[in-house]
Amino acid sequence: MTLEIEDLLFTLLGGINLQQLDRLRVTLKINRTDTGNPLHSIRHSIDLYQSDYLEKLINKASEQLETSTTSLRKAMAELIEQVEHYRLSKMESKKEQKPKFRELSPERGRRAIKYLSDPKLMERTNEDVGKTGVVGERNNRLLMYLVFTSRLREQPLHIVSLGASGTGKTYLQEKVAELIPENDKLEITVLSENAFYYFGQTELKHKLVLIEDLDGAKEVLYPIRELQTKRWITKTIPIKDSKGNLKTITLRVEGPICLAGTTTRERLYEDNANRSLLIYLDSTPEHKELIMEYQRMLSAGKINRSKEQELKEFFKDMQSVLKPIKVRNPYAEFLKLPEYIFKPLRTNSHYLAFIETVTFYHQYQREVKTDPRTGEQYIETTLEDIEWTNKLLKDILLAKSDELPKALRDFFESLKRWVKRENKVSFYAKEVQEYLRMYPMKVSRYMRELELRSFIRKAGGNKKSGFEYEIHRWDDYEKLQSGTEVLDEILKKLRSQKKE
Incomplete structure (x- = not known):
């Protein structure tokens, strides 16, 4: 943004903060336009609402630019007014860009309700989610869609997608989120911690908040956790009244929200494990081939994009007819x-x-x-x-x-299958590395963790030639799997009681 006032050219470097209305911090470049002298220029970062610092800048600029303080003071007053007007217009334009509430015709509403009345609703929903372009991930895509639907309830669920880079975490989240009305979701790529406190009081209420990469969103994790747990956040800030006196106001933003995010680090999830459901993405070669086949069909023009879009809009219609x-x-x-x-x-x-x-x-x-x-x-x-x-x-x-993180569990189960197939009693880390085609450092780390947790133990060897290991705990995972069947057994019992 540039502004010329008489013989002075003001350039704002780096933009203007649209959220912190109690201050007007800018980086200014001021030039004289009537001399052409490169020394008649000054750069300075300042909060234009701080009168003491503003007066110091006027005196400093007057000396550097060789112009009167009176003309500079007058130009600064006009600059502040213009910048305030610019900031206000930007904020108003952002409000205008907000998606409007989705309105349905009676016919579209009836179609959506008819779909939701289908006795095979879950099966049909899963199939149709796939037809919108969500390839594979049959279990995860339906689970995620239902979690996103929970935003309409008083206690929404939250979901985190975990997987290595390139496994399609963001893709799955984005594709399923396309089935949710625009006015019901907020997509975040970059956001500061304080930004959450400057939303309108009910602006986030019952919204789906999508964070593309939790790994790079450490600053916003605290207010997010508070919105998940307490369902509201507050912040007290000082502002100046019309007379220049400081007073405090409390900003309050209400939830509940439904949070969805992706991460490559399981440890990051563990810190929030008691708040979110965690899904692991399918990283098998078969699933990757399904995605690449879809991409090839898309490139060849053999995917009906208009049909996909029509179905996405229909899902939004269904979301709109769901009532609290x-x-x-x-x-x-x-x-x-x-x-x-x-x-x-x-x-x-x-x-x-x-x-x-x-x-x-x-x-x-x-x-x-x-x-x-x-x-x-x-x-x-x-x-x-x-x-x-x-x-x-x-x-x-x-x-x-499971006491083992997913990546470590997958490694251990692969290790057990290999040991059984090769009829091995013991093994060396180098053999495991060659079989699994993994980096030596990763194999060493996994072996060390398994040994610390008593899943494997040393059976011989030495540090120089390499230690020999053996499996110590063979059936722990099978016991865990049988334990999860308890819920099915309870369901079976409830069904038999209902028949009686």
């Missing part, structure tokens, strides 16, 4: 998680909340009941909702009950 309604689960007291689940209190909450979300998605198939005591209207969970939840969350619950 309470859900009650008459089977909740019987649904007890295995005792060894990691952080059972929060996991139990996630499990029950996901069941309620499945019920919520079926709201047009459920009888609306009224509590005679409170007058509250609600719909009830069915055994089919629990069955779908068990199916979709099985891998997540398994990961939560």
Whole structure:
């Protein structure tokens, strides 16, 4: 932004902060236009609302530019007014860019409700999500879609996608998010910690907040965690009134929000493990081939993009006809998680909340009941909702009950399969490295972690020639897998009791 006032040219370097309205911090370059002397130029960073510093700048610039303080003071006053006007216009234009509330015609509304009334709603939804361009990831795509739908409820779920670079974490999140109305989501690539406090009080309420890369969003993790847990954040800031006196105001931003993010680091997730569901992306060669085949078909013009877009708009219509309604689960007291689940209190909450979300998605198939005591209207969970939840969350619950991180677990299971197939009693790290084609440093780190956790142990060798190892714990994973079947057994028991 440049502004010429009489014989002075003001250039704003680096832009203007549109969020911190209590200050007007800029980096200025001031030149005289009537002399052509390169020495008649000055650069300075300043908060234009700080009168003491502004006066010092005027005196310094007057000396450097060899012009009167009176003309500079007058030019500065005009500059501040112009910059304030510019900032206000930018803020207004941003407000105008906000997506409008989605309006449906009666016919589109009826079509959406008819779809949501289909007895095979879950199967049909999963198939149609795939038809919008979400290739593979059958379990994860439906799970993520339902988590995104939970934003409409009082206690939304949150989801984190974990995978190595190039496994399609961001792709899956972006594609499923395309099924959510624009006015119901906020996509973030770069955001400062303070920025969250300058949203409107209800601007984030029941919104889907999408963070492309959690690895690079450390600064915003604290307000995000607060919005997830407490469902509101506050910040007290000082501002000057019209007389120049300092006073404090409290900024409050309300949730709840539904958070979705991606990461390559499992450790980053562990710090937030009690708040979000974690899904692991399919990194198999078969899945990569499916994606590449879709890309080839797309390039060849054999994918009907208009049909995909039409289906995406229809999903947005369905999201728009879902209404807030309470859900009650008459089977909740019987649904007890295995005792060894990691952080059972929060996991139990996630499990029950996901069941309620499945019920919520079926709201047009459920009888609306009224509590005679409170007058509250609600719909009830069915055994089919629990069955779908068990199916979709099985891998997540398994990961939560495993003491090994996913990458280390995959390494250990591959190691066990190789040892069994080769009929080995013991093995060396170098053999493992050659078999799995992994970097030596990574193999050494994994072997060290497994030894510390007593999954393997030294059986011989020495530091010079290399240690010999053997498997110490063979069946721990099988026990964990059988433990997750407890929920299916409970469901089976509930079904038999219902028949009686």
